Amino acid sequence: MTIKLIAIGKTDNKQLQQLINEYTKRLGFYIKFLLEIIPDIKNTKNLSEEQQKQKEGELILNKLITTDVLILLDENGKQFDSVGFSSYLQKHMNSGIKQLVFVIGGPYGFSKDVYNKSNGKISLSKMTFSHQMIRLFFIEQLYRGFTILKNEPYHHR
Numbered sequence: 001m002t003i004k005l006i007a008i009g010k011t012d013n014k015q016l017q018q019l020i021n022e023y024t025k026r027l028g029f030y031i032k033f034l035l036e037i038i039p040d041i042k043n044t045k046n047l048s049e050e051q052q053k054q055k056e057g058e059l060i061l062n063k064l065i066t067t068d069v070l071i072l073l074d075e076n077g078k079q080f081d082s083v084g085f086s087s088y089l090q091k092h093m094n095s096g097i098k099q100l101v102f103v104i105g106g107p108y109g110f111s112k113d114v115y116n117k118s119n120g121k122i123s124l125s126k127m128t129f130s131h132q133m134i135r136l137f138f139i140e141q142l143y144r145g146f147t148i149l150k151n152e153p154y155h156h157r
């Protein structure tokens with residue numbers, strides 16, 4: 001199984017990007033992982049929040065293939081602890097799917113079309129994180145999840 005994480009907009013903070021690169025590299029020892037960045041939409045000043053979400057949603061949905069399982073990162077999604085999240089990953093791997101796609105929304109979240117197309121929602125916390133920072137937090141949780149599955153000493157229960 002491949003895990004893909006789709007996010008919108010380049011990371012403009014160098015330190016954040018360095019950490020994302022570091023955890024992406026670590027995660028790559030356990031699973032084929034792809035981070036796909038959709039370029040920021042131009043001239044958002046002329047768009048309403050709804051229009052921006054709609055446009056971002058179209059770009060997100062265009063990236064999917066029919067066999068993908070689509071999971072949204074969303075404050076109102078299902079919450080796990082890290083061990084529970086590792087079991088969630090294992091279940092997906094056991095199910096025989098080819099690609100598990102997680103998506104981080106833009107600054108205003110997701111369009112209705114993206115919600116309708118999704119197979120599930122997960123939340124990292126009830127708090128809201130920036131669409132830039134959550135990339136690092138989530139990639140670290142993926143990495144942590146695999147170290148748990150492999151009984152490696154990164155996670156302290």
Ligand SMILES: C[S@@+](CC[C@H](N)C(=O)[O-])C[C@H]1O[C@@H](n2cnc3c(N)ncnc32)[C@H](O)[C@@H]1O
Nearest residue numbers: 073074075104105109123124125127128129131
């Ligand atoms: C700034 S937040 C958008 C907040 C917006 N109010 C909403 O309704 O989603 C940008 C993106 O970061 C992700 N995000 C932020 N906090 C999150 C959390 N606690 N759990 C999961 N995803 C989160 C989501 O993908 C969200 O679409």
